[in-house]
Each structure stands twice: as structure tokens, then as C-alpha cells.
Amino acid sequence: MPERIGRLPNDDVAGRCAYQGAPGAFSHEAVIDLRPWDEPVAYDSFEAAIAALKAGEVGCALIPVENTTIGRVEPAASIIEAAGLTVVSEVWRPIRLALMAPPGARLGDIRTAESHPAALGQCTGTLGELGITPVEAYDTAGAARAVAEANDPTRAAVAPTRAAEVYELSILRNDIQDSADNRTRFVLLSA
Incomplete structure (x- = not known):
């Protein structure tokens, strides 16, 4: 509980x-x-x-x-x-942060990841290693909604896994936060 x-x-x-x-x-x-x-x-x-x-x-x-x-x-x-x-x-x-994109998108095709500045700050190392440019948005789930609406396979969102369910996105990678704690x-x- x-x-x-x-x-x-x-x-x-x-x-x-x-x-x-x-x-x-x-x-x-x-x-x-x-x-x-x-x-x-x-x-x-x-x-x-x-x-x-x-x-x-x-x-x-x-x-x-x-x-x-x-x-x-x-x-x-x-x-x-x-x-x-x-x-x-x-x-x-x-x-726990997840990298999510429209269905069919592949991790190697992602160029940008959108999210709230606080969430982006929690995964700068991982995004840098993947060669993905962070793009600030007003909210984690709002970024997921925008990525879903755009349906662009080069755009991803950094958000909770629930946002992927709500906006019907595919999770490309779980636990992308730089710190395990x-x-x-x-x-x-x-x-």
C-alpha cells in the first residue's frame, strides 16, 4: 500500500x-x-x-x-x-524517468528529448551519451502529449511511464535518470 x-x-x-x-x-x-x-x-x-x-x-x-x-x-x-x-x-x-517516442520510432533516430527543465536536469548525462539534445517544456507529461501529437520519430519525451500509457507512446529506454537514488x-x- x-x-x-x-x-x-x-x-x-x-x-x-x-x-x-x-x-x-x-x-x-x-x-x-x-x-x-x-x-x-x-x-x-x-x-x-x-x-x-x-x-x-x-x-x-x-x-x-x-x-x-x-x-x-x-x-x-x-x-x-x-x-x-x-x-x-x-x-x-x-x-524514474523514461525516454518515450511515437510507436515505431527507434532509439538511434531520436534527435531531441522534451521535458520539464527539472526532469532534463536529472538525465543530462544519459541524454549526452545518447547524443540527444534536450528541449525544455512546461511539464513532463505535457511534453509526452506534444510528442504524441507531432508523431515525429526523431522527437522523444522524458516522462514517467504512466505518460507513455496515457499518450500511447513507446518506451525506448527506462530509468534514464543519472542517479539510481x-x-x-x-x-x-x-x-
């Missing part, structure tokens, strides 16, 4: 938990695993997720703030510090 975090006063009723990213992102996975009683609500940016929490549109937000490979996850950490919200709890979660600290916030 996954670890579950952060009891809030409204947990006895149907809750909503904000996260940054598209369905299939690491933050989406974290909400599903850690707050299964809440409806995950996606926002395009950390700012939008925090604003939704402050406006009362959601009961909480689950946001990544630190990673063992790259350090602080920005701009999330700075936004949280300035927002004046309460940190209810925190949890470290393992992060790649973990991210998520904080649960309430207004």
Missing part, C-alpha cells in the same frame, strides 16, 4: 488537490498515490495551482520542491515561499 500523506479538515468529503502538469506527470502520480480520496486537478503552472488553492477552488496542492539530483525545483520552491501557505506534510518519492520531495499545502 502506498504511503498516504496529509489529513485535512475536509478529507471526509470529496476533495480536490491541485498539481502542476498534465495527466501522467509525476505530480499527478503523487496525488493519485498519496491522496487517493482527492480528485487530482491539473494546472499548467505552479503559479496557477497555488492561485487555485488560495482562491478556494481546491482544498490542497501537492507541489515538488526539491530533488536529490538537481536540488531546488524552481520556480515552485520560490513561489511557495512567497505564497504564505501552510505546509501540511511532505514526502520523498522515487523518480533520484528522489523528489513533495509538499502538501493548504490555505
Whole structure:
């Protein structure tokens, strides 16, 4: 059974938990695993997720703030510090990155890999060894969605394996993170 975090006063009723990213992102996975009683609500940016929490549109937000490979996850950490919200709890979660592309694409044909800057920073060594140019996107799963829509066999995404399922991509290589102990600290916030 996954670890579950952060009891809030409204947990006895149907809750909503904000996260940054598209369905299939690491933050989406974290909400599903850690707050299964809440409806995950996606926002395009950390700012939008925090604003939704402050406006009362959601009961909480689950946001990544630190990673063992790259350090602080920005701009999330700075936004949280300035927002004046309460940190209810925190949890470290393992992060496993996969390189995914449209069905039929081959690893040797991949020229670029798109993802959130934090995810790209966690696999720079592997991408360099493969001769793949990193391309920044707003989100891991959003990058997977864009790669699926483009259907270009030279483009790949760096994202969680769930994103490959959601966007019907083929995984070309699992565990491309540079560190075997790649973990991210998520904080649960309430207004």
C-alpha cells in the first residue's frame, strides 16, 4: 500500500488537490498515490495551482520542491515561499524517468528529448551519451502529449511511464535518470 500523506479538515468529503502538469506527470502520480480520496486537478503552472488553492477552488496542492539530483525545483520552491501557505506534510518519492517516442520510432533516430527543465536536469548525462539534445517544456507529461501529437520519430519525451500509457507512446529506454537514488520531495499545502 502506498504511503498516504496529509489529513485535512475536509478529507471526509470529496476533495480536490491541485498539481502542476498534465495527466501522467509525476505530480499527478503523487496525488493519485498519496491522496487517493482527492480528485487530482491539473494546472499548467505552479503559479496557477497555488492561485487555485488560495482562491478556494481546491482544498490542497501537492507541489515538488526539491530533488536529490538537481536540488531546488524552481520556480515552485520560490513561489511557495512567497505564497504564505501552510505546509501540511511532505514526502520523498522515487523518480524514474523514461525516454518515450511515437510507436515505431527507434532509439538511434531520436534527435531531441522534451521535458520539464527539472526532469532534463536529472538525465543530462544519459541524454549526452545518447547524443540527444534536450528541449525544455512546461511539464513532463505535457511534453509526452506534444510528442504524441507531432508523431515525429526523431522527437522523444522524458516522462514517467504512466505518460507513455496515457499518450500511447513507446518506451525506448527506462530509468534514464543519472542517479539510481533520484528522489523528489513533495509538499502538501493548504490555505
